[in-house]
Amino acid sequence: MSLSLCPWVALVALVVLVQGGLGIAFTKVISVENGGPWGDWGDTEFCPENTYATGFQLKVEPHKGFFGDDTALNGIRLLCSTGMATANEGPWGSWSYPLSCGRSQRLVSFRLRVEAPRGLWDDTAANNLDITCxxxxxxxxxxxxxxxxxxxxxSCPFGWGICGLQTRVEPPQRGGDDTGLNDVKFFCCA
Structure with missing residues (x-):
């Protein structure tokens, strides 16, 4: 590389570093291995800039009985230190009561309760979510x-916290077996 290009390389590196300070580059994805297989990954949604998730809500369809088509978990909403972030969600159910960490705490890890594919029986995929502060x-x-x-x-690295999410949701099957939300990835920010 010629010496005349060195200042340009340094300028590009500085731009990447500054963009990282806006939450673009300094993120880490955390996920689990038991998510459901159906649906598509939606857009990633983040808390407002320089904020972290301190709580969450779930959108859940109650059990519909033996002859109903259950979908269980349909959405996840992060409650941020200011504002909120909601990723792609299914159309069924209602939002649960909000759950929050104590003062000055952040969400840092999670686990998912998932029903494995059941063949000819009614599938629900993701059913519940627990999160650690x-x-x-x-x-x-x-x-x-x-x-x-x-x-x-x-867990998010020490001092980091969950700041965004991306969900995998199956769209309505129009008479077929619906599942709603299948999987989630969370993003940790510094």
């Missing part, structure tokens, strides 16, 4: 009871 407190979601809890995700 930075002080170790576990916020237990108020979702469905079907399926099993998977392992906890890795």
């Amino acid at each position: 930075s002080d170790g407190t576990v916020l237990e979601g108020q979702g469905g009871l079907a399926g099993v809890w998977g392992n906890w995700s890795v």
